Amino acid sequence: MKKLAVRNLRLCTKDCLCLYVCPTGATDTENSVIDPAKCVGCGVCAEACPSGAISLIPLEMPPQQPKTEEIKGLLRAFARRRTEEEAAARRIGRASEKEGLRKLMAAAAMSTRLVTEDVLREAGFMLPQCPEVREILEKLADEPPAPDFPEETLWRLLGKLPMPGGSGEKKEISYRCGVCGLVFPLTEGETPECPVCGAKGDKLLPLENA
Ligand code: SF4
Numbered sequence: 193m194k195k196l197a198v199r200n201l202r203l204c205t206k207d208c209l210c211l212y213v214c215p216t217g218a219t220d221t222e223n224s225v226i227d228p229a230k231c232v233g234c235g236v237c238a239e240a241c242p243s244g245a246i247s248l249i250p251l252e253m254p255p256q257q258p259k260t261e262e263i264k265g266l267l268r269a270f271a272r273r274r275t276e277e278e279a280a281a282r283r284i285g286r287a288s289e290k291e292g293l294r295k296l297m298a299a300a301a302m303s304t305r306l307v308t309e310d311v312l313r314e315a316g317f318m319l320p321q322c323p324e325v326r327e328i329l330e331k332l333a334d335e336p337p338a339p340d341f342p343e344e345t346l347w348r349l350l351g352k353l354p355m356p357g358g359s360g361e362k363k364e365i366s367y368r369c370g371v372c373g374l375v376f377p378l379t380e381g382e383t384p385e386c387p388v389c390g391a392k393g394d395k396l397l398p399l400e401n402a
C-alpha cells in the first residue's frame with residue numbers, strides 16, 4: 193500500500209535529522225511540508241525522527257466497516273442532539289456576562305463537538321473514503337447553504353475524493369533500482385523512474401523479480 197510521510201509541525205523540533213536520512217530530499221522544503229511529489233513512503237524519516245513528528249499515511253484508505261442502516265440512523269440522531277446541545281452551550285456562553293461561565297460553556301461546546309464528530313465518523317462519514325462523504329458534498333455543491341459558501345474549494349475537494357466503488361483501486365508495484373539500489377513503490381500505470389538517481393527502463397526491476 194503506497195504511503196506518504198507527513199510532518200506534525202507542532203511536534204517538530206527542527207533538528208533536521210529527517211533531512212539527512214531522506215533518500216529523495218522530500219523533507220527538505222521551504223514551507224516545512226514534506227513534498228508529496230518526492231516522497232516514496234520508505235518511512236526512514238519517521239524512524240529517525242526523535243520527536244515522533246512524522247507519520248506515514250496510506251494514500252488509499254480501506255473501506256469503512258459496514259454498519260446497518262438502523263445503527264447509522266441512531267448514530268445520526270444522537271449526533272443531531274449533540275449538535276443542539278453544542279448550540280445551546282454557545283448561546284448560554286454568549287448571553288452570560290460572567291467570564292467563568294463563558295469559559296465553561298466554550299469548553300462544554302468544544303467537548304460536545306468532539307463527541308459529535310466522533311459519532312458522525314462512526315455513522316458513515318469516515319473521511320475520505322466513504323460514499324456518504326461524497327454524497328453530502330455533492331448536495332452542498334448543488335445547493336450551497338450560504339452565499340459565501342466556498343464552492344470552488346468544494347469542487348476541488350470533490351475532484352480529489354475517490355469515486356465510491358469506482359475503478360480507483362490500482363495495484364501497487366515495488367521496484368528496486370539497479371543503479372542506486374533504492375526500493376520504491378509505484379501505483380499501477382505510473383511510469384517507473386527512480387526518484388533518487390533518475391534511472392528508468394530495464395535498470396528498474398519489479399521487486400518480485402529483483
Ligand atoms: S518516507 Fe522516505 S521518501 Fe518520504 S519523506 Fe520520509 S524518508 Fe523521504
Ligand code: SF4
Pocket residue numbers: 199203204205206207208209210211240241242243244245246
Ligand atoms: S527529524 Fe522530526 S523533529 Fe527533526 S526536523 Fe525532522 S520532523 Fe522535525
